[in-house]
Amino acid sequence: MAEKVDLEPAEEAKSAALLKSKDDAEILLAGYPGAALLITRDCSVERANAKGEGLEALIVHGAIPEIRDLVNKSEGVHTVTATTVTLPSAKGEIILDLTVVPVESGRFLVLARDQTMEKNLRSALVESRQRYKDLVEISSDFCWETSVDGEFQFVSPKGAIGYTADELVNAKAETFIVNPENFTPLPFASRRPLDEVEIWFSHKNGSQACMMLSCVPLYSEAGGTESWCGTRGVCRDVTIERENETALTRARNREQILSYIVSMIRDELEPENMLSAAATASTRALEVAGCRIYRLAGLESFGTAAEYGNTADTGDLNDNLDDLGSNGEVKQFRTGNWTYFVVATHYRNVINGAIGIWISEVSDTRADDLKILLGDIANQLGIANEQIANHERIVALSRTDGMTGLLNRRAFFEEELPRRLSRLARSRETAALFYVDMDNFKKVNDVHGHQAGDDAILFLRDLLMDFSRPGDVIARLGGDEFAMWLDGISPEVTQNRAGALITASQAMAQYSGDPAYPLGISVGVAVYDPKDEESFDGMLARADEAMYAVKKAGKGGFMMAPAPKAD
Structure with missing residues (x-):
């Protein structure tokens, strides 16, 4: 849109005189910093300075019709007129501010000012400001500016840490920081640039949020002196990320603890020591008050296999084992002074034991870690319990008689008796060895078959068990030959026990193969007295000789072996 400015008669006369005073208007035009031309009413160019030559060509070719409109308006109302035109070029649009000044009748001064760069810079600045404004508004980062008092003067439109922008503005920054006393000065009032400073904030919902802060100080100039006026920054x-890092660290820590406990278990060569090592390692590695490991005895009840630590007043743990599931879920409960964690161990989805730990105080985070670790440990112990059970089955098969379940000859003579004789050497108590051999047993098998023979053997087994105590030992030495060891028994009681045994054995006659040859037993008894310092083989020989003496005397009786001869 063209603008017009009225000229006073004196100004018009002055302009006309200036042009008339020189034959050539070139000096006047050359003094203008932009394009300047002197044209006539019909837009013919009379003179042009160096910068106006390009514009002259455009005017000549009618490429700027706006100039003719300006000339007509200027002549008609005798005023200065102006407008802005946009011209195409090979490098883009050119923007010119055109001004037409009437200088004398029929002649006009055209002044052009190139506004292309200024407009482009202005547009770039507006675009840049809008870009940064949009980025701040859509960014998840928290942009802010504080005053010298540490109060928020500007915050991102979205607000932060659960608060709206209105709630944050004019509020002191330190009121939202966890432990602001740890910062001197507070980053929100920093007078020097800071980069990636970690700060924990109190969220509106009561939780805590971790942010990385970067900022720069703001300064204002007054009277030639710069003074600090606040701080501007951003929080990410x-x-x-911190929660993920913490979780990863906790997972690595749990992995190291589990590796340590498993290695302690595997380092034990003896299966019976595995669980003791596991209880000790678990207590130490988990940093708890104590640990107890159970095995499921006969698929009926849990029995303590190993424990370590402070076991006082922990009976409540034993009372909370019945409802454990095989899904690996850790049970947590608190009674008395302890918080307990207990989980079942299993092998192939079958429960074979349990592990429990207890601790006086525990946070929620630590409780979660303990549950995860205890579940992992239980998986290992489930395998260990199965290995121990398999080992016990193998040991039992190697030590016991398959039919009767009694100790076999090797276990009785090579393991059990030497251990008991060693114990008697310390206690100085007496004991007795019964050598028992069945009479006329072959007749039973020949007449009634082997099943009847097996029934007769089992009957004798039960009879011997009735005449023994829980701490005594009975063995089947092979075929129809048995042995019974009675600990801590006097010679008199031994003789009475032998007589009663013979009397009770008369019931075996029901299995006889021939009434003329009744089934019975012959017993040789050797009393062991540590003070005699009798050898192991010597005691066995005495009992064996006494038993065969009974056989020779007609069977169905017992004989007390003579005391050992002094060397």
Whole structure:
């Protein structure tokens, strides 16, 4: 849109005189910093300075019709007129501010000012400001500016840490920081640039948020002196990253603890020591008050296999084992002074034991870690319990008689008796060895078959068990030959026990193969007295000789072996 400015008669006369005073208007035009031309009413160019030559060509070719409109308006109302035109070029649009000044009748001064760069810079600045404004508004980062008092003067439109922008503005920054006393000065009032400073904030919902803060100080100039007037910065929320890092660290820590406990278990060569090592390692590695490991005895009840630590007043743990599931879920409960964690161990989805730990105080985070670790340990112990059970089955098969379940000859003579004789050497108590051999047993098998023979053997087994105590030992030495060891028994009681045994054995006659040859037993008894310092083989020989003496005397009786001869 063209603008017009009225000229006073004196100004018009002055302009006309200036042009008339020179034959050539070139000096006047050359003094203008932009394009300047002197044209006539019909837009013919009379004179042009160096910068106006390009514009002259455009005018000649009618490429700027706006100039003719300006000339007509200027002549008609005798005023200065102006407008802005946009011209195409090979490098883009050119923007010119055109001004037409009437200088004398029929002649006009055209002044052009190139506004292309200024407009482009202005547009770039507006675009840049809008870009940064949009980025701040859509960014998840928390942008802010504080005053010298540490109060928020500007915050991102979205607000931060659960608060709206209105709630944060004019509020002191330190009121939202966890332990602001740890910072001197507070980063929100920093007078020097800071980069990636970690700060924990109190979220509106009561939780905590971790942010990385970067800032620069703001200064104002007054009277030639710069003074600090606040701080401007941005906070990036890294709470999720910190939580992930913490979770990863906890997982690595749990992995190291589990590796240590498993290695302690595997380092034990003896299966019966595995669980003791596991209880000790678990207590120490988990940093708890104590640990107890159970095995499921006969698929009926849990029995303590190993424990370590402070076991006082922990009976409540034993009372909370019945409802454990095989899904690996850790049970947590508190009674008395302890918080307990207990989980079942299993092998192939079958419960074979349990592990429990207890601790006086525990946080929620630590409780979660303990549950995860205890579940992992239980998986290992489930395998260990199965290995121990398999080992016990193998040992039992190697030590016991398959039919009767009694100790076999090797276990009785090579393991059990030497251990008991060693114990008697310390206690100085007496004991008795019964050598028992069945009479006329072959007749039973020949007449009634082997099943009847097996029934007769089992009957004798039960008879011997009735005449023994829980601490005594009975063995089947092979075929129809048995042995019974009675600990801590006097010679008199031994003789009475032998007589009663013979009397009770008369019931075996029901299995006889021939009434003329009744089934019975012959017993040789050797009393062992540590003070005699009798050898192991010597005692066996005495009992064996006494038993065969009974056989020779007609069977169905017992004989007390003579005391050992002094060397």
